[in-house]
Amino acid sequence: MRRLLSDTLVIAERNLVRLPRAPELLLAFTVQPMMFVLLFRYVFGGAIRTPGYSYADFLIPGITVQNIAFGGFVTAIGLNEDLHKGIIDRFRSLPMARAAVLAGRTSADIVTNLLSAVILVITGLIIGFTFHTSAGEVLAGFGLLVFFGYAFSWVFAFVGMIVSSPEAANSVGFIAIFPLTFISSAFVPVSSMPEPLRAFAEVNPFTITVDALRALWLGAPAGDNIWKSFVWALAIVAVFAPLAVARYRRAATV
Amino acid sequence: MSVHGLAKSYGDVRALDGVDLDVQEGTVLGLLGPNGAGKTTMIRVLTTLLKPDAGSATVAGLDVVRDAAELRSLIGLAGQYAAVDENLTGQENLTMVGRLYGMDRAAARRRAGELLDRFDLGDAAQRVVKGYSGGMRRRLDLAAALVAKPPILFLDEPTTGLDPRSRLQLWETIEQLASEGATVLLTTQYLDEADRLAGAIAVIDRGRVIARGSPDELKDRVGGERLEVHLEEAARTGAAAEILSVMGDDPPAVDGELVSVNVRHRPGAIVEGVRLLDDAGVGVQDIALRRPTLDEVFLALTGHAAEDADADGEGSG
Numbered sequence: 001m002r003r004l005l006s007d008t009l010v011i012a013e014r015n016l017v018r019l020p021r022a023p024e025l026l027l028a029f030t031v032q033p034m035m036f037v038l039l040f041r042y043v044f045g046g047a048i049r050t051p052g053y054s055y056a057d058f059l060i061p062g063i064t065v066q067n068i069a070f071g072g073f074v075t076a077i078g079l080n081e082d083l084h085k086g087i088i089d090r091f092r093s094l095p096m097a098r099a100a101v102l103a104g105r106t107s108a109d110i111v112t113n114l115l116s117a118v119i120l121v122i123t124g125l126i127i128g129f130t131f132h133t134s135a136g137e138v139l140a141g142f143g144l145l146v147f148f149g150y151a152f153s154w155v156f157a158f159v160g161m162i163v164s165s166p167e168a169a170n171s172v173g174f175i176a177i178f179p180l181t182f183i184s185s186a187f188v189p190v191s192s193m194p195e196p197l198r199a200f201a202e203v204n205p206f207t208i209t210v211d212a213l214r215a216l217w218l219g220a221p222a223g224d225n226i227w228k229s230f231v232w233a234l235a236i237v238a239v240f241a242p243l244a245v246a247r248y249r250r251a252a253t254v
Numbered sequence: 255m256s257v258h259g260l261a262k263s264y265g266d267v268r269a270l271d272g273v274d275l276d277v278q279e280g281t282v283l284g285l286l287g288p289n290g291a292g293k294t295t296m297i298r299v300l301t302t303l304l305k306p307d308a309g310s311a312t313v314a315g316l317d318v319v320r321d322a323a324e325l326r327s328l329i330g331l332a333g334q335y336a337a338v339d340e341n342l343t344g345q346e347n348l349t350m351v352g353r354l355y356g357m358d359r360a361a362a363r364r365r366a367g368e369l370l371d372r373f374d375l376g377d378a379a380q381r382v383v384k385g386y387s388g389g390m391r392r393r394l395d396l397a398a399a400l401v402a403k404p405p406i407l408f409l410d411e412p413t414t415g416l417d418p419r420s421r422l423q424l425w426e427t428i429e430q431l432a433s434e435g436a437t438v439l440l441t442t443q444y445l446d447e448a449d450r451l452a453g454a455i456a457v458i459d460r461g462r463v464i465a466r467g468s469p470d471e472l473k474d475r476v477g478g479e480r481l482e483v484h485l486e487e488a489a490r491t492g493a494a495a496e497i498l499s500v501m502g503d504d505p506p507a508v509d510g511e512l513v514s515v516n517v518r519h520r521p522g523a524i525v526e527g528v529r530l531l532d533d534a535g536v537g538v539q540d541i542a543l544r545r546p547t548l549d550e551v552f553l554a555l556t557g558h559a560a561e562d563a564d565a566d567g568e569g570s571g
Contacts, residue, residue: 018341086337095327096354
């Protein structure tokens with residue numbers, strides 16, 4: 001267990017150290033979220049009715065959840081590259097903890113996700129978003145957000161281990177998760193959707209998490225959303241972490 | 255290191271088809287074979303990356319499947335794809351590997367520094383690997399395999415794709431490691447590489463070991479080295495062939511102005527050939543000693559050319 005922890009930290013450090021040297025990835029974490037906030041706020045915002053909230057207030061919790069769920073794409077691409085370049089072989093031939101390569105990757109995502117979320121929220125504050133709750137609730141919101149993002153890092157870790165190329169890792173993740181984030185309460189009120197979509201949106205973990213974040217940041221009624229969102233994230237980790245580690249154990253350089 | 259009846263298939267392709275092999279401690283074994291012969295699969299099984307379908311293998315007395323975890327701290331692996339992180343510096347790469355072997359940060363950093371100096375990478379230590387040349391990457395990869403001073407080294411085609419100068423440099427390094435007592439298993443497609451580095455060679459083809467022995471024994475089976483003489487005048491080939499016939503066991507072969515003869519265990523063959531021809535007044539344009547190539551080894555041992563060996567499912571070796 002000690003070994004797992006120290007090896008995980010070594011791998012996490014590796015992934016963070018190399019990040020600034022891959023500028024295209026860094027752009028994805030910094031400029032891209034700013035761009036989306038501006039697009040939604042000023043292009044779509046005027047046409048979307050969000051009773052009870054300004055669109056800036058409505059948008060920021062939604063878009064931060066979407067953004068953080070995609071943060072793990074770096075894990076999918078990076079793992080797949082490591083697989084192709086023989087780096088996974090090197091790690092597997094070392095006397096290190098078997099889960100540490102994946103755990104290190106997903107842990108590094110926590111740091112980049114948090115950075116990305118902070119940039120996004122600051123952009124939000126500039127365009128008119130305000131927190132309506134206490135500092136404690138705001139921080140709890142960030143905690144939930146980061147944990148939800150961490151769960152999706154494991155989904156991406158699994159994707160990265162099974163697809164044939166880094167490009168495929170990117171598009172599989174995109175195709176699987178993009179619609180999920182849109183058929184939710186992230187950008188528009190669910191009540192505006194046609195019936196079948198609404199039914200799906202109401203049980204979608206993205207809706208649950210976005211609504212939980214609106215409760216923690218805007219003071220919206222929390223309902224069961226906060227603990228349900230937490231349980232969803234926990235369940236996603238419980239399913240995808242063992243799947244990804246199992247794939248890692250028998251990974252072969254393709 | 256001891257291997258018995260090792261087998262591994264990918265779908266229908268039998269990458270390893272009952273391999274038996276022994277490597278004495280402190281020796282260098284060259285595993286020689288064309289692409290797709292099963293060399294890489296062999297290395298992957300012995301370095302615990304791949305579970306065999308059948309058979310058994312022990313390295314340093316440890317079973318590669320049962321004792322895999324324990325074995326990993328005794329082996330170093332350097333692959334044909336230089337497995338180093340392009341976005342880390344040389345120093346960072348080696349320090350990371352050291353820490354994953356369980357060293358603390360200071361010890362790992364110290365060891366990384368030692369290795370970088372030894373492998374002539376001291377000046378490039380703080381540079382990101384992306385800017386390294388192919389030869390530098392290979393050396394860094396090899397250094398990474400040596401971080402924990404493992405007694406057993408696996409080198410998978412260590413010089414494939416390198417320019418001649420880097421290749422020579424890497425050969426010298428490997429020779430030095432061997433002289434320090436490391437047990438080395440190296441795979442290669444080049445007979446000259448196996449000849450130079452390995453005390454024993456096992457030739458592998460289609461997942462089977464088809465011949466083994468010292469480099470000299472193997473070359474003998476293929477017909478040894480050939481002395482090739484380019485004459486100044488094609489008209490003198492008959493005379494030259496007759497003169498040179500005393501040097502070889504078989505009659506010399508003639509092709510245009512080229513006369514060649516196999517010279518088994520005959521040190522100084524070039525000097526001898528030049529002197530004989532010169533005494534007879536036959537003009538020599540060029541003379542060289544040529545070792546049998548892998549193709550010739552294969553042709554002699556299997557009856558088919560090396561290229562005929564099907565590429566197996568994993569793409570390389």
